[in-house]
Amino acid sequence: MVMTVSSGSLGQVNGKPERSITLLGNDCLIRSKVSLASLTSFRVGGPADWYTAPQRLDQLLACLEWANSEELPITLLGGGSNLLVSDRGLRGLVIGTRYLRHTHFDQETGQLTVGSGASLPRLAWKAARMGWRGLEWAVGIPGTVGGAVVMNAGAHSSCTADILINTHILERSGTLHVLPPQKLGYRYRTSNLQGGSRLVTQATFQLQPGYDPQQVMAETTEHFQQRRLSQPYHLPSCGSVFRNPGPHKAGWLIEQTGLKGYQIGGAQVAERHANFILNCGSATASDIFQLIHHVQERVQHQWYCLLEPEVRILGEFKVC
Numbered sequence: 001m002v003m004t005v006s007s008g009s010l011g012q013v014n015g016k017p018e019r020s021i022t023l024l025g026n027d028c029l030i031r032s033k034v035s036l037a038s039l040t041s042f043r044v045g046g047p048a049d050w051y052t053a054p055q056r057l058d059q060l061l062a063c064l065e066w067a068n069s070e071e072l073p074i075t076l077l078g079g080g081s082n083l084l085v086s087d088r089g090l091r092g093l094v095i096g097t098r099y100l101r102h103t104h105f106d107q108e109t110g111q112l113t114v115g116s117g118a119s120l121p122r123l124a125w126k127a128a129r130m131g132w133r134g135l136e137w138a139v140g141i142p143g144t145v146g147g148a149v150v151m152n153a154g155a156h157s158s159c160t161a162d163i164l165i166n167t168h169i170l171e172r173s174g175t176l177h178v179l180p181p182q183k184l185g186y187r188y189r190t191s192n193l194q195g196g197s198r199l200v201t202q203a204t205f206q207l208q209p210g211y212d213p214q215q216v217m218a219e220t221t222e223h224f225q226q227r228r229l230s231q232p233y234h235l236p237s238c239g240s241v242f243r244n245p246g247p248h249k250a251g252w253l254i255e256q257t258g259l260k261g262y263q264i265g266g267a268q269v270a271e272r273h274a275n276f277i278l279n280c281g282s283a284t285a286s287d288i289f290q291l292i293h294h295v296q297e298r299v300q301h302q303w304y305c306l307l308e309p310e311v312r313i314l315g316e317f318k319v320c
């Protein structure tokens with residue numbers, strides 16, 4: 001059983017005192033009223049009732065046990081680069097995985113085993129510098145390995161599922177499973193891990209070592225430059241807002257509907273790429289949500305096609 005001690009007030013958030021709890025036996029800190037805006041790439045969103053970012057598996061297990069004992073809902077947060085969090089924040093416990101980091105490149109097998117908090121683009125650059133092929137497409141995709149496994153992140157006709165050998169999944173109950181990609185329901189930008197409370201703790205990828213590092217770096221840089229030409233990176237976003245519905249691309253449909261540059265509050269459909277919504281500095285989560293809804297309505301009206309959000313929308317929202 002987990003014992004808890006409250007370490008008292010840490011300060012004020014929105015006029016309410018912030019509290020913290022330390023789980024005895026493993027020095028894991030759980031804080032109350034932690035703003036999620038700085039933990040997501042859109043830079044919007046209210047506070048988590050409770051937030052923790054464990055560094056080790058034993059701390060993670062203790063957090064889960066605490067949440068179970070308090071009967072709290074759990075939300076999993078990687079790099080926050082594909083999330084729209086409500087201005088009202090999130091109830092229950094948010095578990096940030098970004099500190100669950102360990103990395104092992106196995107020279108003999110070409111396998112890369114990493115903790116779920118490792119940065120995907122950082123790994124891609126590192127693999128390229130070592131002359132390992134397999135992750136060239138992943139530069140420029142912000143976020144963690146865990147987020148990429150859950151979202152089946154991809155670019156330039158490659159995706160996470162293509163190189164995944166297995167992943168370690170922790171259930172809320174504390175049970176750990178090692179699952180191959182065939183068990184994860186992978187399709188374009190989705191998996192059966194989305195929307196649940198099963199936590200990815202580690203992943204192993206098959207890469208190909210032994211290539212000329214200069215050549216792999218050159219190809220990796222080419223991927224990076226291609227994306228910089230077509231996508232806006234200068235303001236906060238979540239990347240593509242909608243999945244491509246086929247046969248047309250979401251960006252094309254939105255541009256043809258005349259919505260480039262369309263703005264609600266501080267949220268704007270990007271001029272450079274119509275499937276990106278930018279936070280121009282003062283956007284609220286509600287502005288972004290209203291804009292998503294507006295784009296869906298206008299595109300459906302003109303093309304009879306309902307765009308499905310790729311971004312994960314968390315917490316309470318209402319259409320105005």
Ligand SMILES: Cc1cc2nc3c(=O)[nH]c(=O)nc-3n(C[C@H](O)[C@H](O)[C@H](O)COP(=O)(O)OP(=O)(O)OC[C@H]3O[C@@H](n4cnc5c(N)ncnc54)[C@H](O)[C@@H]3O)c2cc1C
Binds near residue numbers: 151
């Ligand atoms: C500028 C920009 C460019 C982008 N370009 C691309 C692109 O080219 N291709 C692409 O696919 N995506 C792209 N994205 C979207 C995003 O980077 C990817 O979806 C990324 O893989 C999300 O990882 P994350 O760690 O940030 O996940 P988060 O946004 O934190 O979470 C995404 C989902 O995964 C869950 N989750 C996160 N970590 C875990 C875990 N350890 N265990 C269980 N569940 C977890 C969350 O609960 C949530 O449901 C882009 C985003 C930005 C901002």
Ligand SMILES: NC(=O)C1=CN([C@@H]2O[C@H](COP(=O)(O)OP(=O)(O)OC[C@H]3O[C@@H](n4cnc5c(N)ncnc54)[C@H](OP(=O)(O)O)[C@@H]3O)[C@@H](O)[C@H]2O)C=CC1
Binds near residue numbers: 122123235237
């Ligand atoms: N618009 C938005 O909302 C957001 C956009 N982004 C963009 O997404 C992308 C990914 O961001 P982020 O997750 O911060 O990771 P980055 O790709 O910016 O960098 C991660 C690490 O990769 C290594 N690296 C980067 N560029 C090179 C290079 N040319 N050669 C060798 N190594 C390199 C560096 O590692 P080391 O220090 O070990 O050398 C760096 O610290 C970036 O392009 C960023 O601008 C990110 C977040 C939000």
Ligand SMILES: C=C(O[C@H]1[C@H](O)[C@@H](CO)O[C@H](OP(=O)(O)OP(=O)(O)OC[C@H]2O[C@@H](n3ccc(=O)[nH]c3=O)[C@H](O)[C@@H]2O)[C@@H]1NC(C)=O)C(=O)O
Binds near residue numbers: 243250252310
């Ligand atoms: C950014 C993401 O992933 C990106 C990924 O980086 C790139 C590169 O592989 O390919 C996808 O974009 P995308 O389909 O919009 O690719 P692009 O090459 O930019 O555009 C496709 C087509 O749409 C057209 N297009 C695009 C934007 C626009 O404003 N107008 C327009 O007409 C382009 O002319 C092009 O013919 C992924 N998006 C989705 C939803 O699948 C993400 O998932 O967050």
